[in-house]
Amino acid sequence: MTVDDEVLAARVVLGWIVEPGNRELYHLVSQAGPVEALARVVSGNAPKTLAAAAAARLRHHEPARIAGHLLSRAQRLGVRIVVPESEEWPSCLDDLSRISLPTHDRFDRDTFPPHAIWVRGTERLDRLAARSVAIVGARDCTDYGAHLAADFAYGLATRGWAIISGGAYGIDAAAHRGCLAAQGHTVAVLACGVDQPYPPSNTGLFEHIASSGLVISEWPPESAPHRHRFIIRNRVIAALARGTVLVEAALRSGARNTLRRARQLGRPALVVPGKATSEQSAGCHAELRQEGDLRPRLVTRVEHVLEEIGEIGVDLAEPERGPARPQDTLDGPELQLFDAAPKRGAITPAEFAARAGVGLLEALAVLPSLALRGHLRMHPDGTYSLAPPQRDRA
Amino acid sequence: MTVDDEVLAARVVLGWIVEPGNRELYHLVSQAGPVEALARVVSGNAPKTLAAAAAARLRHHEPARIAGHLLSRAQRLGVRIVVPESEEWPSCLDDLSRISLPTHDRFDRDTFPPHAIWVRGTERLDRLAARSVAIVGARDCTDYGAHLAADFAYGLATRGWAIISGGAYGIDAAAHRGCLAAQGHTVAVLACGVDQPYPPSNTGLFEHIASSGLVISEWPPESAPHRHRFIIRNRVIAALARGTVLVEAALRSGARNTLRRARQLGRPALVVPGKATSEQSAGCHAELRQEGDLRPRLVTRVEHVLEEIGEIGVDLAEPERGPARPQDTLDGPELQLFDAAPKRGAITPAEFAARAGVGLLEALAVLPSLALRGHLRMHPDGTYSLAPPQRDRA
Numbered sequence: 001m002t003v004d005d006e007v008l009a010a011r012v013v014l015g016w017i018v019e020p021g022n023r024e025l026y027h028l029v030s031q032a033g034p035v036e037a038l039a040r041v042v043s044g045n046a047p048k049t050l051a052a053a054a055a056a057r058l059r060h061h062e063p064a065r066i067a068g069h070l071l072s073r074a075q076r077l078g079v080r081i082v083v084p085e086s087e088e089w090p091s092c093l094d095d096l097s098r099i100s101l102p103t104h105d106r107f108d109r110d111t112f113p114p115h116a117i118w119v120r121g122t123e124r125l126d127r128l129a130a131r132s133v134a135i136v137g138a139r140d141c142t143d144y145g146a147h148l149a150a151d152f153a154y155g156l157a158t159r160g161w162a163i164i165s166g167g168a169y170g171i172d173a174a175a176h177r178g179c180l181a182a183q184g185h186t187v188a189v190l191a192c193g194v195d196q197p198y199p200p201s202n203t204g205l206f207e208h209i210a211s212s213g214l215v216i217s218e219w220p221p222e223s224a225p226h227r228h229r230f231i232i233r234n235r236v237i238a239a240l241a242r243g244t245v246l247v248e249a250a251l252r253s254g255a256r257n258t259l260r261r262a263r264q265l266g267r268p269a270l271v272v273p274g275k276a277t278s279e280q281s282a283g284c285h286a287e288l289r290q291e292g293d294l295r296p297r298l299v300t301r302v303e304h305v306l307e308e309i310g311e312i313g314v315d316l317a318e319p320e321r322g323p324a325r326p327q328d329t330l331d332g333p334e335l336q337l338f339d340a341a342p343k344r345g346a347i348t349p350a351e352f353a354a355r356a357g358v359g360l361l362e363a364l365a366v367l368p369s370l371a372l373r374g375h376l377r378m379h380p381d382g383t384y385s386l387a388p389p390q391r392d393r394a
Numbered sequence: 395m396t397v398d399d400e401v402l403a404a405r406v407v408l409g410w411i412v413e414p415g416n417r418e419l420y421h422l423v424s425q426a427g428p429v430e431a432l433a434r435v436v437s438g439n440a441p442k443t444l445a446a447a448a449a450a451r452l453r454h455h456e457p458a459r460i461a462g463h464l465l466s467r468a469q470r471l472g473v474r475i476v477v478p479e480s481e482e483w484p485s486c487l488d489d490l491s492r493i494s495l496p497t498h499d500r501f502d503r504d505t506f507p508p509h510a511i512w513v514r515g516t517e518r519l520d521r522l523a524a525r526s527v528a529i530v531g532a533r534d535c536t537d538y539g540a541h542l543a544a545d546f547a548y549g550l551a552t553r554g555w556a557i558i559s560g561g562a563y564g565i566d567a568a569a570h571r572g573c574l575a576a577q578g579h580t581v582a583v584l585a586c587g588v589d590q591p592y593p594p595s596n597t598g599l600f601e602h603i604a605s606s607g608l609v610i611s612e613w614p615p616e617s618a619p620h621r622h623r624f625i626i627r628n629r630v631i632a633a634l635a636r637g638t639v640l641v642e643a644a645l646r647s648g649a650r651n652t653l654r655r656a657r658q659l660g661r662p663a664l665v666v667p668g669k670a671t672s673e674q675s676a677g678c679h680a681e682l683r684q685e686g687d688l689r690p691r692l693v694t695r696v697e698h699v700l701e702e703i704g705e706i707g708v709d710l711a712e713p714e715r716g717p718a719r720p721q722d723t724l725d726g727p728e729l730q731l732f733d734a735a736p737k738r739g740a741i742t743p744a745e746f747a748a749r750a751g752v753g754l755l756e757a758l759a760v761l762p763s764l765a766l767r768g769h770l771r772m773h774p775d776g777t778y779s780l781a782p783p784q785r786d787r788a
Contacts, residue, residue, distance in 0.1 A: 019730070019751045052753020059744060059754075106726035148670055226733040226750075227721075273667035273679060276542055276694035285667060288682065288692045295689075298682045300670035332500035336413070339620040354453060356620075357413045359446020 003085045008116075009067035010034040011083045012220065015115040016066055017041065017057045020218040021232050023100055024050050026112035034083075034115070038063065070220045074118065077195050077221060082117045082125055089117075090129040096239050099264040107228075111235050111261070114218040120194045121214035125240075128185050128214065132162035133309060134241035134262070136234075136255040137171025137248045142280050145171055145248030148272055150178030152245060155302035157184025161309075162213070164189060164241045166233065167206065169199055171247045171255070176209055183212070187240065190217040191233040192225035234258040243268030243309040245299065249283030256283050259296060268308035269296035330375070333358045337366050338375055346383035397479045402510075403461035404428035405477045406614065409509040410460055411435065411451045414612040415626050417494055418444050420506035428477075428509070432457065464614045468512065471589050471615060476511045476519055483511075484523040490633050493658040501622075505629050505655070508612040514588045515608035519634075522579050522608065526556035527703060528635035528656070530628075530649040531565025531642045536674050539565055539642030542666055544572030546639060549696035551578025555703075556607070558583060558635045560627065561600065563593055565641045565649070570603055577606070581634065584611040585627040586619035628652040637662030637703040639693065643677030650677050653690060662702035663690035721769060727752045731760050732769055740777035 011034050018025050024047040029037040037046075042063055044051045074081060082088045093113045101108040119125055133156050135149055153163045153175040163179035165172040167188035179186040188209050192198050194217045197206040206215050218236060219229065231254060238244050238261035246259045246269075263269040271288050274281025287296050299305050330338055333356070340355035341347075347355075353363035371378040377387045405428050412419050418441040423431040431440075436457055438445040468475060476482045487507045495502040513519055527550050529543055547557045547569040557573035559566040561582035573580040582603050586592050588611045591600040600609050612630060613623065625648060632638050632655035640653045640663075657663040665682050668675025681690050693699050724732050727750070734749035735741075741749075747757035765772040771781045 017751070049753065049756075052755060053751055056744070056747035056754045056757070057751060059748060144669060144671075226730070228729050228733050272670050273675075273682070273692075275538060275669055276666050277538075281667075282694070285692055285694050288667070289698070298667075298679055298692075300676070300679050304683070335500075335622045336620070339622050350450070350453060353450035357411070357447055357451060359443065360450045360453075361446060362443075363450070 003083055006035050007085055008083060010038040011116045012070050013063045013067050014038055016220050017054050020114050021110040021112050023110050023112055073221045079194055080119050082119055088124050088126050090126040090240060092129055093239050095265050096235055107231050117216050117218060118194050119214055119216045120210045123185055123214055125214060128162040128187055129240040132164050132241045134164040134237045134244040135175035136165055136258045137246055138250055138253045138280055139168050139170040141170040141248045145280060146174040149174035149247045152302055153178030154182045157182035162187060164237055166237060167202060173202060173205060176205060180208055186213040188215045189233060189237045191229035193217060193219055193221040193223040195221040198225040230254055231257055235261045238262040238265055243270060245270045245305060246284055247272045248280045250279055251282045251286060253283045259287060270299045270305055270308060271296045273298055333362050333366055337363060338370060341376060341386045346379050346385035348383050397477055400429050401479055402477060404432040405510045406464050407457045407461050408432055410614050411448050414508050415504040415506050417504050417506055467615045473588055474513050476513050482518050482520050484520040484634060486523055487633050489659050490629055501625050511610050511612060512588050513608055513610045514604045517579055517608055519608060522556040522581055523634040526558050526635045528558040528631050528638040529569035530559055530652045531640055532644055532647045532674055533562050533564040535564035535642045539674060540568040543568035543641045546696055547572030548576045551576035556581060558631055560631060561596060567596060567599060570599060574602055579607040581608045583627060583631045585623035587611060587613055587615040587617040589615040592619040624648050625651055629655045632656040632659055637664060639664045639699055640678055641666045642674045644673055645676045645680060647677045653681060664693045664699055664702060665690045667692055727756050727760055731757060732764060735770060735780045740773050740779035742777050
C-alpha cells in the first residue's frame, strides 16, 4: 500500500502548521480527512485556534511550497514519512486518541496521535514498536542510574525487545547504548527534526542508532527542540512501547510525564528505586508513593519488567529466594525441637520436650524424623544431638 | 490498681509453660480466667496440646515453685511484670487477638497477645507505646541502612515519638542508638529473658536503653533466645507501635515478618527503598512489589512516616518541590511563546507567532503579559527579547 501523494502532503503541512497532539485538528482530520481538513484550516473554515495558527504560520509561506520543500528535504536526508495511512504506521499510537483529559492544561488536552512520523533508519517502526520497552529518566543521572538503564536495556535487547527512549543525555543515552551493546534495535524519539540531533554531542550516538535502529520525530526536519516540545513528545515514547520503565528522576524530571502517559494509556508503568537519600531518585520514589491505581510497579530486575510486559506464560520471573538453610523447611514443633538442641552434647527426648515447650509424646514422634532427615543425630542411648553441618560438594 | 497475686502468679506460670501467642491458651484464659486456666492445664483438663506441653514442662517442676522462683528472680533484677490486669498494660497488644490466620503454620496461628511482659526500666510501657514507631531491619545491614535507621529514629524521637525495635545488630541497634542520641525513649523487645541480653555484645546498649527507656520480653528471665522465638516476638513489636518502618532487609530477613504483622493489624506498614542492586534491600523491594492492599507504603523521609502515623492535621508532610524556575509558572501558549524567544536579539510578535505555532492575535495578547511579569523584555520598536536572568538578592 502506498500513500496517496495528496494525503501525505496534507499530513506534512498540517504537522508543520499546528503543534502535534492538537485535539481540534485530530477531530477535524478524523471527520473530514487530511486533505479537506487542510483546505478548511487554510481557508479559515476551522476552529478559531487552528485558523489563527495557520494564518500566523502561513503569513510568508504557501502550503504547497511547504510540502514540496519538506518532502524534498526528507528525500535528500534519506528520511521517510510514516502517516496513519502507511502500512508501517504503528497502530499502538492510535491509543493516544483516548487519553485526552478534560483540563485547561494544554499538555493534558493535546495528547492526540501524531499526523506524521519522520523516520531515519531501515527497520520497520511498527515491527519494533510491537515488541518494545521504553526506558526513560533524568538527564542529570548518577553512575548508578546510568549503569541500571544500560543493564535493563541490554537484558531486554538480548531477549528480543527493542528499546525506546528520548535520545537525551543521561538515562536515555545509557538505555540506547545498552541496547546497542547487545546488538539490539533502539528507537530515539526526538523533540526536533531528525536532521537536528539534540543534544548535539549525542550526534555520534544518533548515527549509531540510525544504522541499526530508528531515529524518529513528529516534527519535520529543521524544527528546533523548543522546551515545550519535550513534553508533547513524551506521549509518543509511551504510546510506542508496551511498557515504560523510569530509572532515575528528580522530583521535577520530565521523564515522570512519560511514565504518567504510560499509565494513562493503561500500559505498565514501572519504576526503579534508588537510595532514599538520592535526589536523582526522588521523582521515582514520589511516583511509587502514589496511592491506588495510579501507583506504578517497582522493578529491580529485567525479569520484573518481562513479567509485566511479556506474553502470558512466557518471560515470567522466577520467584526470588535467598540462600537456603536445611532448617528452613522446618515449622511448628519440628522447628521448636530443632532449636532446643544444645550446641554441644546430646540430651534425652524428655529434656528436648521441656526445653522446646512441647509434649513428650510429640517430642518422641518428631525427633526420629528430624534425625532421619539429617537435622539431628540419634545416639545408641536414645539421646539426640545436632547433626554436624553438611557442606556442599565442591 | 494492683494485680491480684494469684492472677499474676498464674499468668507467669502459663507464660513459662506454653510458648507465647498460643491460640488455645488465649481462648482458655479468656473463658476461665488465668487462675482457673492454669488449674485446668496442670490437671490435664485442657486441650490436648496444652496439657501435653504442661506435662513436659512440669515433669521436674511444681507450678507454685516456678512462680515463686521467677517472681523473686524478677525482684532481684529490678524487673516488673505487666499483665493484662495491670494499669500499665498497653491495650494495643489486645489487637493481636484479631489477626490469627486459619492455617497450619504455627507462627500464623499462634499470634495471640502475651500473657505477661517482663519490663526493665522506669518509663510506663503503655505511655511509650501510645506514641511509638517500630523501626526494624536486617542484622547484616549496610552503612546506608544503619545511617537511615538512625536518622529516622532521631527525627521521630525529636518529635516526641518513642522507637520500638528488637535489640538486634544492624538496623535494630542503629534505630535504638538514633533515638538515644536524641534523648528519646526507646523500647527493646527481646526474644529471650531480659536478664539474658542477646546478642551479648549489645549488653552496653541494653543498659543504656533501660536507663532511659525500656527493655522488655514476653519470656521470663533465664529464657534462651531460641530461633523460633524471634518470629513469635515480632508480633509484639508490630502491635506495640502505631506503625512499622522496614529499613533494610534481605529477601529472607525476619524483619519482613514484623512488617507483615503490622499490615495484619491494620497499622501503617512502611518501607524504605534502596539501590535496586542491593541484596540488603531486596526484601524491602519485594514488599513494595506486593499487589493490592498488601502493598506497604514507600517512605524516604521522617515526614512521610509522620504523614501515615501522625494525628490528622498534624505532622503532615510538606509537598515536595524541586528548585523553582521563573518559567515553571508558564503553560500552554505562554510557554510556547516564551520558548520561541531567540537566545540573542529581539523579534516581532508575528515572528514569535510563526516560531511558536500560535495565532498572531494570541501572540499580541500574550507577549505584553510575559514582558510585564519579567519573562521577556519589550523594546521601543515593538519587538521582544528574552529578559536577562534575575538573580536572587544575596
